[in-house]
Amino acid sequence: xxxTKPALDGLRIQRSAEQEPKPKxxxxxxxxxxxxxxxxxxxxxxxxxTLLVTTAIAKELPSGGExxxxxxxxxxTARRQAAASSKVTGKVIEVLIEEGMKVKEGQxxxxxxxxxxxxxxxxxxxxxxxxxxxxxxxQAQLKQAEQEFRRTTELAKNNIASPSDLDRxxxxxxxxxxxxxxxxxxxxxxxxxxxxxxxxxxDMIIRAPFDGVVTTKDSQPGEMISPISAGGGFTRTGIxxxxxxxxxxxxxxxxxxxxxxxxASQPVEATLDAYPDWNIPCKVIAIIPTADRQKSTxxxxxxFDHLDPRILPEMGVKVAFRETGGAVASHDVTVPKSALRNQxxxxxxxxxxxxxxxxxxxxxxxxxDDEVVIKAGVSAGEKVIVDSPxxxxxxVAAKEKQS
Numbered sequence: 001x002x003x004t005k006p007a008l009d010g011l012r013i014q015r016s017a018e019q020e021p022k023p024k025x026x027x028x029x030x031x032x033x034x035x036x037x038x039x040x041x042x043x044x045x046x047x048x049x050t051l052l053v054t055t056a057i058a059k060e061l062p063s064g065g066e067x068x069x070x071x072x073x074x075x076x077t078a079r080r081q082a083a084a085s086s087k088v089t090g091k092v093i094e095v096l097i098e099e100g101m102k103v104k105e106g107q108x109x110x111x112x113x114x115x116x117x118x119x120x121x122x123x124x125x126x127x128x129x130x131x132x133x134x135x136x137x138x139q140a141q142l143k144q145a146e147q148e149f150r151r152t153t154e155l156a157k158n159n160i161a162s163p164s165d166l167d168r169x170x171x172x173x174x175x176x177x178x179x180x181x182x183x184x185x186x187x188x189x190x191x192x193x194x195x196x197x198x199x200x201x202x203d204m205i206i207r208a209p210f211d212g213v214v215t216t217k218d219s220q221p222g223e224m225i226s227p228i229s230a231g232g233g234f235t236r237t238g239i240x241x242x243x244x245x246x247x248x249x250x251x252x253x254x255x256x257x258x259x260x261x262x263x264a265s266q267p268v269e270a271t272l273d274a275y276p277d278w279n280i281p282c283k284v285i286a287i288i289p290t291a292d293r294q295k296s297t298x299x300x301x302x303x304f305d306h307l308d309p310r311i312l313p314e315m316g317v318k319v320a321f322r323e324t325g326g327a328v329a330s331h332d333v334t335v336p337k338s339a340l341r342n343q344x345x346x347x348x349x350x351x352x353x354x355x356x357x358x359x360x361x362x363x364x365x366x367x368x369d370d371e372v373v374i375k376a377g378v379s380a381g382e383k384v385i386v387d388s389p390x391x392x393x394x395x396v397a398a399k400e401k402q403s
Contacts (some may be wrong), residue, residue, distance in 0.1 A: 021292040053385045055352050058333040060380035067373075068269075069366045070261045070321040074252035074302075076272075078313045080210065083218070083238035084109050087203050089226040092219050097240050099217055110167035110239040112225065117306070121197035125198040128190035135183040142176035143230040149173045201330060213244040215313065243313055248304065250317055253297035261366070262287060262321055268302050273316040281305045282319070294295040323366075339384040340364065349378060350385040352398055357385060 090112035097109045120224040152169040155161035176188075219225055219236045226235050250270060254262060281304075288299040302319060304311065339349050340362075347364045350357045362377030378384060383400075385392065392398070 079247035
């Protein structure tokens with residue numbers, strides 16, 4: 001065994017220093033590539049986890065004075081308006097109004113055909129004249145009968161006239177007295193008939209019920225008009241619509257959830273859709289004490305402090321109910337409603353701070369259009385995140401979208 005070992009050692013190949021294995025240069029390249037890929041993966045993962053968000057700046061409310069507690073919209077309405085119409089059915093022969101015309105109370109606005117009524121009035125007047133003539137005749141006869149009765153009475157006292165003559169004279173006088181009384185009543189009836197036909201003649205003349213402005217002209221000469229018509233066919237229900245421009249006000253349906261913010265005589269600022277830069281001072285006239293169960297609203301009447309010719313019926317209007325009696329705290333701010341969130345019954349917003357979303361519990365005040373008042377939790381000038389994207393949470397990396 002010991003003799004064979006040297007023999008095996010002699011068979012071993014001896015390597016020179018030049019033949020030793022050298023490190024391969026492409027190994028370092030592989031290491032560098034792996035490191036770059038790892039860095040790229042880390043950067044991609046970090047960048048993909050950063051949320052792109054839309055922000056809005058919290059605006060400070062002005063301190064002192066009035067502030068809005070509720071915003072709503074409604075329409076300008078006329079408290080006093082009427083359709084000028086007749087009390088009877090008739091044919092229109094003359095219309096004396098046009099749209100935009102100012103009219104006075106009692107002014108004639110239209111006339112109806114009164115031919116038939118005028119004929120009946122003439123007949124009634126003739127009957128009245130005949131009754132008066134018959135009355136005059138009876139009065140003359142009665143006077144003669146009374147004189148005859150007095151003469152017969154004197155003759156009967158001297159036994160010249162018989163009792164039967166006295167009875168006949170008395171009977172004639174009493175008969176004529178009864179006839180006179182009946183004819184007086186007939187005259188009264190005839191006078192009332194004449195008055196009735198005169199009233200019907202007057203009903204053929206349509207007058208303005210009050211001072212106002214004509215807003216619609218609904219009938220033309222030749223058409224039929226009737227107070228009981230439903231407006232179908234060629235029969236109208238009125239000549240036109242008259243509006244008292246001094247009775248204009250605003251009618252608003254306020255959601256019953258916010259009606260507690262409205263009270264009588266509360267100051268209101270109105271803005272007509274037609275004049276968006278014109279702020280009109282108003283005040284609450286009345287809160288109608290009933291709710292609409294279908295719309296869940298309560299009707300509120302708002303009156304203008306000063307009327308203006310630019311204010312027209314049926315105009316759309318937006319109103320802001322104001323609150324007085326205290327200054328607004330300087331730390332109160334407004335943020336968009338889309339920034340407000342509710343979790344577990346608590347109101348909160350997310351503020352963008354140093355590239356991260358920061359959750360803030362807030363105290364919410366009143367609502368104003370698309371904004372809400374934040375009384376605590378956010379300072380003026382801070383950026384709040386609106387339209388919260390999925391995955392938004394406290395501490396999540398976030399940055400603003402580039403516009």
